[in-house]
Amino acid sequence: MELEPSHSGKAEISASQQHNVIMHNEMVEEFKEEPIKVKQEFSFSQYAKNTGNRKSLEEPSVSNRRTKTIYTPLEEQYMEIKKQHVDTVLCVECGYKYRFFGEDAEIAAKELNITCHLDHNFMTASIPTHRLFVHVRRLVSQGYKVGVVKQTETTAIKASSANKSSLFSRQLHALYTKSTLVGEDVNPLLKLGDLEQAEDVVQDSGNNYLMCVSESFDKQSKELTVGMVVVQPSIGDVMVDCFKDNMSHSELESRILRIQPVEILVPSDLSETTERLLRNIALSSVQADDRIRIEKRESAMFEYPTALSIIKDFYRGGPHSAARNHEKGSYSICMGLESPIICCLGPVIQYLTEFKLEKILLCSSSFKRLSSDPDHMLLSAATMKNLEILCNQTTGSVKGSLLWVLDHTQTLFGKRLLRKWVSQPLKSVIDIQARQEAVAEILSSESSVLPSIQSLLTRLPDLERGLCSIYHKRCSTQEFYLIISSLSRLNVELQALMPAIQSQLSSPLLKTLLLDTPQLLSPAHNFLKVLNEKAAKTGNKTEMFVDLTDFPVIRKTKEEIESVLLDIMEHRREVRLLLKNPSLDYTTVSGQQFLIEVKNSMLSIVPADWVKISSTKVFGRYHTPFIVEKHRRLQQLREQLVIDCNHEWINFLQLFGDHYYILRKAVCHLATMDCLFSLAQVAKENNYCRPEVLEEKSQILITAGKHPVITSLMGDQDQYVPNDTHLQGDGKRAMIITGPNMGGKSSYIRQVALVTIMAQLGSFVPAREASVGIVDGIYVRMGASDNISRGRSTFMEELLETSDVLACATSRSLVILDELGRGTSTHDGIAIAYATLESFIREVRCMTLFVTHYPPLCELEHLYPQHVGNYHMAFLLNEPESTSDEEEAQPEFITFLYQLIEGAAARSYGLNVARLAEIPESILRTAAFKSKELEALVNSRRYVGRLVTQWKKNTVVILYCGGTSFRTNF
Known part of the structure; x- marks a missing residue:
């Protein structure tokens, strides 16, 4: 433990100390009335201008509670480090504990529920060294940037030096935010007494993506272009994108919802519209630890010349030149990227360099494209949300989503890959059929090979994250040994299964994955054999290596x-x-x-x-x-x-890192196997069928299909009513679905979309039989709600989403519209719904499911009998006796059958829902009477209209003109 020397007020004060005293007194006087600022619900943290919740350099970032004339050496050391990291909560190593000072101490006390007290000039709080990883994670989860300051001198060496009586030197050891939790200080494997239990540790399984966004607006063409770079430093994923966006920013929103980043990097001059969008998304979660952290940086860093200069230095003249021999083409690949992506890549390199995680960007050939991807189906933001692909809309959790149904993976890296599969269904028939064949063989094979391989995947640590930690040189000896020994064990056991894999498996995908993996894992054993197992497990680096010849x-x-x-x-x-x-x-x-x-x-x-x-x-x-x-x-x-x-x-x-990309490919193979086993288990447990997937035909033919999520939630009750679907691009491609409220219309249309997605990601589907033509995108517009923060009414939200669908849908798309037009008057709503649906039928020519309560729309079946069909959800109607007395009028009572049948429903029977909602009986009687009254009036008007029309067609009028008669028909 280090002592903190203090001085009396009579001691001689140096010039620098006098300056500190003057500055301190001025700061106290200036800010003595200002309340302590803690983390707000939402803020944009800015590196240079610091307009967030932390005080700037000129405004001291430490909280003083009384005026002192002298700072202790430790306080001066802290202040010097704090000046360079104003926006960071600093944990300062002091012997056997880590201390917080000033405002950092008050934040730590609030978020960590620990004691904060005055010590010398500053408030202070402390935590034990062995609990650092717990508290750093808790602070980071609340949106703070956390820095760990460590002592850089040892006791004995310092005692023998010339400055043995001075303070221990300290420097910033590591920085952490939500997307950069990589290293010993935040890895729970470090803190286990028994390494054998490490596999049971709950680690970060989420997608800790860092997203960088830049935008440029062309005033002449009035086009908004968005550039994007997405990095997951903890596992090594890098994605780039450049796209045109509209006034509602639906394309940007779609990518954010699909990727679900934990941190977004933006320029300080971000447009108001984009800033509002990010704020709404960041605040969409009730829990603070689920909210997106927004980091605002100098706009100059996002300018093309500056970003290009950073990229040149990094790929051609930076400190990583020697490590770049395996990827000499990285710079030229980056130069081929669009300028908006360049404007994002530069700031990302600079940002990750602060965290010492920039190495993950060295191999630019591994960069993946987010959009303009010919290999994957496009799922819009509204589609992901309304179909509940990754999370449910009620609580935001995974349970109740399509991912929840399909996820039976046994590894964390397999879980992450399956998430990508679900959000990016395939468009290649060959790739889809390869997955289907693999799943089919897992289901039908009697060989012992596949069960043996599946057992190998159980209780594996997070190999993907562990490899990336090693690559960053931020892992502990325990974590390294756990990862390398697991890889070596997998290599040995897969090698033993090679003959059986060759002879007993027939799926090309399974054979490729399993035969390639042992060769890719071979470097692991060479590193394992030089390690002392006992020393590695206990973290004793002094006895780590068995043979010291190379050391x-x-x-x-x-x-x-x-x-x-x-x-x-x-x-x-x-x-x-x-x-x-x-x-x-x-x-x-x-x-x-x-x-x-x-x-x-x-x-x-x-x-x-x-x-x-x-x-x-x-x-x-x-x-x-x-x-x-x-x-x-x-x-x-x-x-x-x-x-x-x-x-x-x-x-x-560093030597092990040279094999990173080879070993990462092996882990990717294992993750693919895990996903295939998961899909096979789902198919077996739920008796799914293998769908036929066609390249040329545009069709969705489903016999006895079920909603996969609702069926799973119902469990063993198995009461879900199956329904058929017949959509064909060259035949009946539009289904107009009517029927009573709560009759199952929305569940049915979601079911069709989810079955299509499952078929194209290579899964078996909940149906007796299914045949699906490749769909290039699914577009869903459902629900009705306003958006006050963006100044949009309910109807405006409806039309903006519909406009996006009209702009993006093709003849190979599936479009689902649920009650379009209900946000305005009946006449306007019918007019817009009618015109929109007719456009999809006649111009876009896509497969369409249109749910409506507007009877006039059903007339489109008569105009386009070859392409449109009317359907409704069946029900049993129990009508009360008719009466003219309002007091005795009773609403109808209906029984839902949840069966889709041909023909349009005459009414929606909303009063039945009112009864289920327990509206008072007196109100129900009045509503029933008025409903019958209005219905009689409308029917009489229609009857008169039909009579007039018929009369005009059949009446013969004799006109006399100059003694000559003329006969004409009206």
């Missing part, structure tokens, strides 16, 4: 230590002769080594220059001057050994 620095230091120990042991002979005790040996008490115990009765023969260490009633314990000197030297060498071993450990991780 001459460590060998030399260890030899010096052995030499000093030998000298101390030889010195024992002299002590024995002096004390006339041939059996005397050194003892160790309370960590003090090489103690010489002398009975109190023999103290007269103890030399005067011996140093007394401790004593009891019987013994005195001493060090000779020789032992004092040698012990001091031994402590220095031991601390130097720790330094040398840490250095060699980093070099060792």
